[in-house]
């Protein structure tokens with residue numbers, strides 16, 4: 001399988017960094033081809049703005065969606081977006097690994113989606129090509145996330161509500177909207193409280209999980 005690993009944590013020596021390293025080794029050992037988008041290392045520009053479009057459909061009025069359709073159609077998107085678009089086209093599986101920040105993804109990853117999930121490439125709203133007809137159909141997508149809170153806090157009836165329901169804004173409204181099959185998220189709770197030993201156990205659990213992909 002061709003796997004694109006999109007990773008958004010600012011510290012390589014973090015627990016997230018160890019999860020990522022585990023994934024790189026495990027996926028390669030299992031015979032998968034892997035490409036990586038390490039967003040902080042890439043210093044990925046996280047803000048969609050007029051600089052993303054080298055040739056404007058309308059230089060007088062900036063309509064982001066219209067410019068995305070035009071930029072994709074004319075091959076005039078900024079080079080950093082085009083590189084990510086090519087990686088997605090190549091991939092069978094997209095893995096998004098990140099720490100939960102404000103019950104959502106870090107801004108750098110949201111910005112990657114804003115800029116790289118280009119209209120005309122991932123969906124065609126004019127032709128109704130969304131969900132089952134989304135342009136990324138045939139691909140799968142997986143969230144791997146760590147959080148500070150316990151599973152109890154992030155369950156239905158818990159203080160924060162069910163994290164899986166919060167993440168459906170990503171799994172349903174982004175992954176499935178663009179036609180991808182959303183795999184159930186792999187979540188590690190209560191991460192700041194992990195002892196080194198418990199962390200090693202979680203890394204092993206992740207390794208075993210990846211081997212079943």
Ligand SMILES: Cc1cc2nc3c(=O)[nH]c(=O)nc-3n(C[C@H](O)[C@H](O)[C@H](O)COP(=O)(O)OP(=O)(O)OC[C@H]3O[C@@H](n4cnc5c(N)ncnc54)[C@H](O)[C@@H]3O)c2cc1C
Pocket residue numbers: 009013014015016017018099100101102103104146147148149150191192193194195196197198199200203
């Ligand atoms: C802006 C912001 C918003 C946040 N919002 C939320 C929120 O809404 N909900 C929520 O639940 N949390 C939230 N958090 C907390 C955040 O999700 C956690 O701090 C994060 O997931 C922890 O992951 P880490 O990789 O940074 O862990 P680290 O701090 O790097 O590691 C945690 C522990 O893992 C163990 N460990 C580290 N490396 C290894 C290794 N190589 N092998 C074995 N064990 C190891 C260590 O014992 C370490 O103490 C927020 C944090 C920030 C900064």
